[in-house]
Amino acid sequence: MDATSPSNSRERLVRVSAGALFLAGSLRIPENARGIVLFPYGIENDQRISYTEGLARPLGEAGFATLLVDLLTPEEKALDALTGFFRENVDILHKRIIGIANWLVEGQETQNLRISYFGTGVTGAAALIAAAVRPDAVVTVISVDGRIDLARNYLSRIYAPVLLIVGENDAEGKNLNRDALEQLHTEKQLETIGGAANLFGDTNTQAEVAQLAVKWLARRYEHI
Numbered sequence: 001m002d003a004t005s006p007s008n009s010r011e012r013l014v015r016v017s018a019g020a021l022f023l024a025g026s027l028r029i030p031e032n033a034r035g036i037v038l039f040p041y042g043i044e045n046d047q048r049i050s051y052t053e054g055l056a057r058p059l060g061e062a063g064f065a066t067l068l069v070d071l072l073t074p075e076e077k078a079l080d081a082l083t084g085f086f087r088e089n090v091d092i093l094h095k096r097i098i099g100i101a102n103w104l105v106e107g108q109e110t111q112n113l114r115i116s117y118f119g120t121g122v123t124g125a126a127a128l129i130a131a132a133v134r135p136d137a138v139v140t141v142i143s144v145d146g147r148i149d150l151a152r153n154y155l156s157r158i159y160a161p162v163l164l165i166v167g168e169n170d171a172e173g174k175n176l177n178r179d180a181l182e183q184l185h186t187e188k189q190l191e192t193i194g195g196a197a198n199l200f201g202d203t204n205t206q207a208e209v210a211q212l213a214v215k216w217l218a219r220r221y222e223h224i
Contacts, residue, residue, distance in 0.1 A: 016069050018099030025069040025100075026053075028060050029109065034221045035139060036065035036104060036113040040097050040123045042072055043080055043087040051200045052120060055144075058210040064217060065113055067104070071096045071123065090150045093126035094133065101130070101137040114224055116217060118142045120200075125150035132157040140220045142213050145173060145199050148180040155180055161187035163216045165209055167196035189216070 016025040029036070037059055039052055056066040071093050072086055080086040086093075097117065104110045116139045119127035124146025131138045132154035140161045148155075148164070162184055166173040177190050191212050196205050 014067075016067070016100055017103045018069075018071075018096040021073065023069050023071065023073070023096070023100070025067055027065070027067050028056070029065040029113075030060055030063055032063070033065040033113055034063045035116060035217070035224065036067060036110060037116045037118050037217065038097070038100060038104070038127075039066060039068040039118050040071050040093070040100070040127065041068070041120070042070075042093055042123050042126075043077065051206055054206050055118070055210050055213065058207075058214060059118075059217070062214045062218070064221075065110070067100070067110075069100055071126075088122055088147070088150060090122065090126045090129055093123060094129035097123075097126055097130040098134050098137065101134065105137065114139045114221070116140045116142070116220070118144075118213065119146060120144045122147045122150065124148070128158060128162070129154045131160045131162075135159045139224070140217065142216065144209055145170070146177070148176045152180075152183065155183040156185055158184060159186055161216075161220060162189075163212070164188070164190045165199070165212060166190070166192055167199050167205075168192040168194050169197035170199075 011026055011028040014025045014027045015022045039056055060066050076086050101115055117127035124143035127141050128151040131141045138160045142163045144165045164177045166177050181190055193208050199205050
């Protein structure tokens, strides 16, 4: 199914063009959507993928369209299992995020929906790089437990507002995100989830992250 299918609020599978290849995605567009949030993911275990899917649902309930996209093909994942080539390759991953943004901009049913990026871990870094390289495509970026160190050289070039979320007990993550705040020259905010070290651990953490994201996105889209 492609981006010209009739809009409805049910989740459906789509083939997403990202440059020279097609990627597997899951698209949901509620009636009168306020915008669309792209959730890219790469080398993730089933728990993290399920966690990401759980984050997307509350955003849909808040009136945002969502697109979850696997940034890697099955063949690339098989190769990565042997070589580790793709898992932290933000050069490849950020280019695919930009390719997906182009697909959304050009798609008949999505072209009027302003795009936000929501990344976790390595894809959080890739989303930040994508926002720096193509600033006109994105309203805001949300990074949860992001590998901010992988995006360090791009942070000063980001114009879109940035929300960083990290666990209160993740000392290394907090240090990385605090350093990132100093390098970002746009609207920015760091939120910590109390009592958490790994934000992918339980549904209570998931609900808190989703609540912060909905509040942040609502402000960003208020006057669009």
